[in-house]
Amino acid sequence: MNRVWTPILSPLIWDLGHIANFEELWLVQTVGGRDPLRGDLGRLYDAIENPRSTRGELPILRGDDLRSYLDEVRERTLEVLDEVELEDPDDPLLREGFVYEMLIAHEHQHNETMLQLIQMVDGYEPIRREPVDTYPAPAAEPAGGGGDMCLVAGGEVEIGAGPGGFAYDNERPRHTVRLAPFWIDRTPVTNAAWADFVAATGGEAPMYWQSDGGDWWVHTAMGRNEPLDPDLPVVHVSWHAADAFARWAGKRLPTELEWEAAARGADRDRANLDQLAFGCAPAGSYADAASDWGAVQMLGDVWEWTASDFVAYPGFRAFPYPEYSEAFFGDRFKVLRGGAWATRRNVIRVSFRNWDLPERRQIFSGLRCARDAD
Numbered sequence: 001m002n003r004v005w006t007p008i009l010s011p012l013i014w015d016l017g018h019i020a021n022f023e024e025l026w027l028v029q030t031v032g033g034r035d036p037l038r039g040d041l042g043r044l045y046d047a048i049e050n051p052r053s054t055r056g057e058l059p060i061l062r063g064d065d066l067r068s069y070l071d072e073v074r075e076r077t078l079e080v081l082d083e084v085e086l087e088d089p090d091d092p093l094l095r096e097g098f099v100y101e102m103l104i105a106h107e108h109q110h111n112e113t114m115l116q117l118i119q120m121v122d123g124y125e126p127i128r129r130e131p132v133d134t135y136p137a138p139a140a141e142p143a144g145g146g147g148d149m150c151l152v153a154g155g156e157v158e159i160g161a162g163p164g165g166f167a168y169d170n171e172r173p174r175h176t177v178r179l180a181p182f183w184i185d186r187t188p189v190t191n192a193a194w195a196d197f198v199a200a201t202g203g204e205a206p207m208y209w210q211s212d213g214g215d216w217w218v219h220t221a222m223g224r225n226e227p228l229d230p231d232l233p234v235v236h237v238s239w240h241a242a243d244a245f246a247r248w249a250g251k252r253l254p255t256e257l258e259w260e261a262a263a264r265g266a267d268r269d270r271a272n273l274d275q276l277a278f279g280c281a282p283a284g285s286y287a288d289a290a291s292d293w294g295a296v297q298m299l300g301d302v303w304e305w306t307a308s309d310f311v312a313y314p315g316f317r318a319f320p321y322p323e324y325s326e327a328f329f330g331d332r333f334k335v336l337r338g339g340a341w342a343t344r345r346n347v348i349r350v351s352f353r354n355w356d357l358p359e360r361r362q363i364f365s366g367l368r369c370a371r372d373a374d
C-alpha cells in the first residue's frame with residue numbers, strides 16, 4: 001500500500017486518499033458548501049501539483065488515519081446527498097446529475113490505475129479470477145482471430161457525445177466529419193501475431209513477456225509464470241511498438257475518428273469489462289455483439305492505440321475544470337479507445353477518449369490495425 005513501485009505510478013495509498021479527497025472537494029465542499037475536513041490536505045492530493053514520481057515523498061495519510069478519513073468523507077457525502085436538491089437544470093454541475101456521475105467515474109478510473117500497479121506486485125492474489133454470474137460471458141466459440149478485416153463505408157460520420165447524458169468535456173461537442181472508406185481488423189491483434197512480429201523484426205516484446213528459453217513466451221504479471229496464450233489479444237504494448245507492428249503488417253493504426261466510426265453499435269453490456277474476468281477473452285469472442293460494421297471487442301479486453309494526438313474537438317469548452325482534459329491537449333499524448341478488461345463498465349462509451357504518452361505500456365494497451373480502401 002505504501003510502497004513506491006515505479007516513478008510512473010502512485011503508491012496505492014495516494015490513490016485512495018485522492019479518491020476520497022476528490023469526493024470531498026466536489027460533493028462535500030462544492031455541492032454541500034462545507035469547510036474542508038482536514039485543513040489544506042487537498043494540496044497533497046492535487047494530481048497536477050504533485051506528479052506521480054513525487055507522491056511517495058508526500059506527508060499523505062496512511063493506515064488507520066487514511067481509513068478514518070475515507071469514512072468521514074463518505075459520511076459527510078451521505079449527509080449532503082440527504083439535504084440537497086439532486087438535480088438542478090440551471091446548474092451545469094447538477095444538470096442530469098453530472099457531478100455524481102463524474103465522482104463515480106473518477107473513482108472507477110482510479111480502480112484501473114491501481115490495477116496497473118497491482119500487476120507489478122509479485123505474488124499478488126486477486127480475490128476472484130473466475131467469471132461471476134453477472135459477467136457477460138462471450139459466445140462459446142471465438143470466431144477466430146485470423147486477421148480478417150471489416151470494410152467501413154466512411155462518408156459523413158457523427159463523432160463525439162451528444163448533448164444528453166454524462167460524458168467528459170473532451171468528448172464534446174458532437175460534430176460531423178468526412179471519412180474515406182477504410183478497412184479495420186475484425187479483432188484486436190493477438191499474442192500469436194505479436195510473437196511473429198518480434199521473431200521477424202526483433203521488435204519490442206510487451207511488458208510482462210519473458211522468453212521461455214525456447215521459441216515461446218511466459219506471462220509474468222503479478223509474479224506469475226504462465227505460458228502465454230497465443231489466442232488472446234496482445235496487451236501492454238507501447239504506441240511506438242504498436243505503430244511499428246502495424247507497418248510491419250502492411251497496415252496502419254486507425255485514426256481515433258476511424259476507430260469511433262468502426263465501433264458504432266458496439267455494446268458495453270456485451271463486452272469483457274469491469275475486472276470480472278481478470279484477463280482478456282480470446283480474440284474473436286463476443287462474435288454475437290459486433291459493431292455495426294462487424295468488428296468485435298471494440299469495447300473491453302484491451303485499450304486500442306490510435307494514430308491520433310489528443311486534441312480538442314472544434315468548439316470544445318472546458319468543463320468542469322481545465323485540468324481534466326485541456327491541460328493535456330497537444331502533440332505529447334496519443335489517444336486510446338475502447339476500454340480494457342480492467343476498465344469499469346460505466347466508464348466506457350464509444351465516444352470515450354483516453355490518452356497517454358507513446359512510450360507507456362503499464363497500461364492495458366493493445367491495438368487493431370486499419371488500411372485504406374482503394
Ligand SMILES: [Fe+2]
Pocket residue numbers: 018022047106110
Ligand atoms: Fe484523479
